[in-house]
């Protein structure tokens with residue numbers, strides 16, 4: 001088989017990564033962090049790609065954040081020396097993998113997310129035969145893992161202090177509740193969140209670092225950190241999606257570095273075109289208004305319904321589409337799109353510059 005030379009040679013659906021925009025997004029976030037004296041520890045769950053992690057590190061990222069051990073294992077090849085697994089580890093069956101990661105890295109950190117979880121983590125660390133640095137999770141509004149207030153933090157900190165194989169080294173939050181609505185850098189809820197994180201941390205130890213993390217807030221947090229935040233852990237900023245552009249408005253549409261190239265395969269009714277990308281390409285994630293994807297060129301169609309292998313493109317521009325026409329789409333949520341793909345095509349203008357296998361695809365264990 002002859003390797004595709006240009007976008008026109010690709011079978012669809014295909015995941016296109018614009019190399020120039022990717023590089024600009026990586027450098028833009030790194031510069032913002034550097035200017036503010038904040039470390040960048042990007043979450044790799046978005047790209048799951050060793051070459052992207054390596055570029056983030058080369059640009060100056062201090063370390064990586066992962067959700068799962070499998071992701072952390074896959075990212076060792078990036079040359080990362082510091083990895084934080086920001087998830088509730090509880091399974092003693094993972095002891096050998098934890099020990100191997102701890103031995104392979106200069107700093108391998110895990111998360112203390114609740115009392116029962118911390119006791120399970122202590123058993124896991126004991127079985128691994130390692131003392132693990134832990135970051136305490138603080139829930140700042142997502143309603144997911146983490147202590148809810150200073151009293152909860154004090155209780156969890158004293159439990160961690162009683163665990164021979166754990167050592168409290170800081171606090172983290174994922175302020176993902178800023179998704180879903182337009183965001184402005186002077187949103188009063190951001191300052192309130194930072195103050196509350198500081199207050200919680202100060203009841204335990206004012207010297208411990210704070211690591212918030214989310215692509216909606218990362219630039220604003222770096223800019224207003226004033227020494228309060230040690231690191232940020234955004235993920236989706238490398239590629240961008242409708243959540244960051246259309247919904248929250250923190251990213252310009254022309255900064256979006258990942259597109260789904262799809263083909264119009266049928267026009268079964270007026271105002272409707274079917275494309276060859278459905279939930280097995282876009283995932284089932286949508287914007288709050290119910291969109292799975294919008295065309296990158298701004299034409300007046302939207303993918304507002306999917307089956308597994310079909311996307312329903314409707315809107316005023318649908319009738320003008322031709323069967324066989326190829327359209328590049330911006331997905332609602334990029335992280336779940338990449339996880340469904342075997343490989344991404346790295347595009348330099350119209351040319352295929354490289355094909356990257358998605359190294360940590362499906363590494364959910």
Ligand SMILES: Cc1ncc(COP(=O)(O)O)c(C=O)c1O
Pocket residue numbers: 043046065086173174176213214215216233234235236237
């Ligand atoms: C714990 C944690 N940290 C960081 C992130 C990165 O967030 P984003 O993709 O908004 O940059 C996430 C996203 O789900 C997360 O769950």
